[in-house]
Structures are given as C-alpha cells and as structure tokens.
Amino acid sequence: MGNFKGHALPGTLFLIVGLWWAGKFSFWYATRRNKGAGRLTSRATQRRLEVIEGSVILSFSMIGMLAEQFAVGGPRLHLYDYASQHWDQLMNWQHATMYLFFGLAGAVSLTVHATEAAPLALDRMMLGIAFFTEGFLFLYHLHGRTMLDVHVHQLLLYAIFGGALTAFLEVFHRGNVLLELLRATLCLLQGSWFWQIGFVLYPPSGLAEWDQKDHNNSMFITMCYCWHFAFALLTVTVVYCTVSWVVRARLKRTPPMEMGLLKTTDKEQESEDEI
Incomplete structure (x- = not known):
C-alpha cells in the first residue's frame, strides 16, 4: 500500500461494495413498500444475493492479501528478517491483516446464508x-x-469507525434502511478517500507533489473530505431514487392478473424456504 x-x-x-450495498438495500426497501414487486423479493432470491455478496467480498479480500504479500517488493510471507534482526515490511503485513x-x-x-x-x-x-x-x-x-x-489517515478513521458502529447497530436493528x-x-466515502490519499501522498507522474508540512494543505484536505462525504451522500441518494423509480415503473407495467400470479408464486417460494 x-x-x-x-x-x-x-x-x-x-x-464497488458501497455501490452494491446502496443498490441492494434500496431495492429491498422499495420492494417491501410495494408488495407486488414479483419474485425478486422472495427469501430464496435474497439468500442467493447474500451468498454472492459474501463470495465476492471473500474473493476481493484474497486478492488484497495476495497483492500485499506477493506484489513487487512484498514480504512474501516473511515476517522477520533474521539477518538484520528487524520485522520485515510490517506495513504490508498490517494491510494484509485488514x-x-x-x-x-x-x-x-x-x-450464515448458505447453511443453517x-x-x-x-x-x-x-x-x-x-x-x-x-x-x-x-x-x-x-x-x-x-x-x-x-x-489524511486520521480523517479516514471517521469513515472506518462510523462503518463499524453502523454494522454493530444492524445486529440489533436488522433491516433498518437508514442504517x-x-x-x-x-x-463509498472510504473508497473515494483511499483514492484521495493516493493522490496526496503518491501523486502519479506529472502531478505536483504536496507539501507535507504546509498547514494550508491540511485545511484544504479537511474541506476536501467534506466534499467526498457530500459526494457519497449524493451518490446513495441518486441510486435510491433510481431504484425506487424502476420498481414503481415495473409495477405500473405489470398487469393486475400477472401481479396476482407473482404474489402467489412468492408465497409458495417462501413456504418452501420455511420448510
């Protein structure tokens, strides 16, 4: 890193994960408000989506760990350098632990979602x-x-610990769309801020380097963090409104008779899940 x-x-x-969560939770909330949304609201479908999400997060994490360990200059699973008697590239090890x-x-x-x-x-x-x-x-x-x-790393901590607190609250308030x-x-704030940290500390070739000791840069980067937060809020709002509009548009195009058949299918599917 x-x-x-x-x-x-x-x-x-x-x-990627933030956009996925915004779309998924917006869709689930929109379909809960409109009970005739079809088979996509069945418990079996929701379980399959959760299994896919868990698989993707596990895959992303494996890619990250392998990149930290085996990319050029990585520790390659060596934690301690006995020749110099020092820990070997602890920064990479910390990132791999994350x-x-x-x-x-x-x-x-x-x-949880593939078994009982x-x-x-x-x-x-x-x-x-x-x-x-x-x-x-x-x-x-x-x-x-x-x-x-x-x-810049201290600002990142606000998003990280905020995400931790929100996830812990969901243990007791599962399904709360606001959480x-x-x-x-x-x-999303974490994701965009990681990119910002990269531009600040390791600007790509051709871009001017930041003065790491200039207080004005510190003031600007704090304001920039607020802009990132506003962008994340706006992005989630747009995703939520778009998903809600698509669900309502689909319901308007679905004939009443077909709607009834879809509801019956949902009930049968949910009964099978409960069994």
Missing part, C-alpha cells in the same frame, strides 16, 4: 468487527509520519 496503486486497489474495492478480517466477514456471511449453522445476526457482527479492526490497525499506523500524512444506506455511504 506504500504507493499510489496500493491505495487505488482498496479504494476501488470499497467503491484484508484478512474482511475475508473472515465474507466467509461468515457465506456460512450460524445465527443470522452473526454476519453483521463480523462485518462490524472487520471495520473496527481496519480502524484499529490504521490508528497505530501513523507513528513518525509527516503532518499531512497523519491527517443500511448509511453503511453504504461510509463505504
């Missing part, structure tokens, strides 16, 4: 633990760095 690409990778992953906990969250989600071996709320609890671990690692990740470097969309917003 000590370069631009190392920040762009997790940033892209968080952006990916590890998100991988565990994906694995737990697969277990674990309680339903366990997926949200493990996701909250993954976010908390990410923030905990970054909190003790900044010793000896320049002022601007420390500041779900807030989690999606904070995930």
Whole structure:
C-alpha cells in the first residue's frame, strides 16, 4: 500500500461494495413498500444475493492479501528478517491483516446464508468487527509520519469507525434502511478517500507533489473530505431514487392478473424456504 496503486486497489474495492450495498438495500426497501414487486423479493432470491455478496467480498479480500504479500517488493510471507534482526515490511503485513478480517466477514456471511449453522445476526457482527479492526490497525499506523500524512489517515478513521458502529447497530436493528444506506455511504466515502490519499501522498507522474508540512494543505484536505462525504451522500441518494423509480415503473407495467400470479408464486417460494 506504500504507493499510489496500493491505495487505488482498496479504494476501488470499497467503491464497488458501497455501490452494491446502496443498490441492494434500496431495492429491498422499495420492494417491501410495494408488495407486488414479483419474485425478486422472495427469501430464496435474497439468500442467493447474500451468498454472492459474501463470495465476492471473500474473493476481493484474497486478492488484497495476495497483492500485499506477493506484489513487487512484498514480504512474501516473511515476517522477520533474521539477518538484520528487524520485522520485515510490517506495513504490508498490517494491510494484509485488514484484508484478512474482511475475508473472515465474507466467509461468515457465506456460512450464515448458505447453511443453517450460524445465527443470522452473526454476519453483521463480523462485518462490524472487520471495520473496527481496519480502524484499529490504521490508528497505530501513523507513528513518525509527516503532518499531512497523519491527517489524511486520521480523517479516514471517521469513515472506518462510523462503518463499524453502523454494522454493530444492524445486529440489533436488522433491516433498518437508514442504517443500511448509511453503511453504504461510509463505504463509498472510504473508497473515494483511499483514492484521495493516493493522490496526496503518491501523486502519479506529472502531478505536483504536496507539501507535507504546509498547514494550508491540511485545511484544504479537511474541506476536501467534506466534499467526498457530500459526494457519497449524493451518490446513495441518486441510486435510491433510481431504484425506487424502476420498481414503481415495473409495477405500473405489470398487469393486475400477472401481479396476482407473482404474489402467489412468492408465497409458495417462501413456504418452501420455511420448510
């Protein structure tokens, strides 16, 4: 992660997951408000989507861990350099540990939704633990760095710990669309801010370098963080409105007789799930 690409990778992953959550939770809420939305609201379909989501998060986490370990200059699973008697590239190891906990969250989600071996709320609890671990690692990740470097990472912590708190609240308030969309917003904020950190600390060739000790840069980057947050809120709002409009438009085009058949099919499908 000590370069631009190392920040762009997790940033892209968080952006993808945040957009997915915004679309998924918006769709579920819109279909709950419109009971005739068809088979897409069945429990079996929702379970399949959760299994797919858990698989994707697990895959993304594995890619992140492998990239941190085996990319050019990575530690390649060597934790301690006995020749120099020092820890070997602990920054990469910390980032790999972050990916590890998100991988565990994906694995737990697969277990919860593909089997009956674990309680339903366990997926949200493990996701909250993954976010908390990410923030905990970054909190003790900044010793000896320049002022601007420390500041951009401290701002990132607000989004991380906010995501952890939201996920923990969902353990007790599952299905609350405000909490779900807030989690999606904070995930998007994380993703876009990882990209911003990459541009600030490791600007691509051709771009001017930032003065790491200039207080004005610190003031600007704080304001820039608020812009990122506003952009994340706007993005989730647009996704929510678009999904709601599509669901309502589909219901208007569905003939009443077909609507009744879809409702019957939903009830039969849900009965099979309960059995």
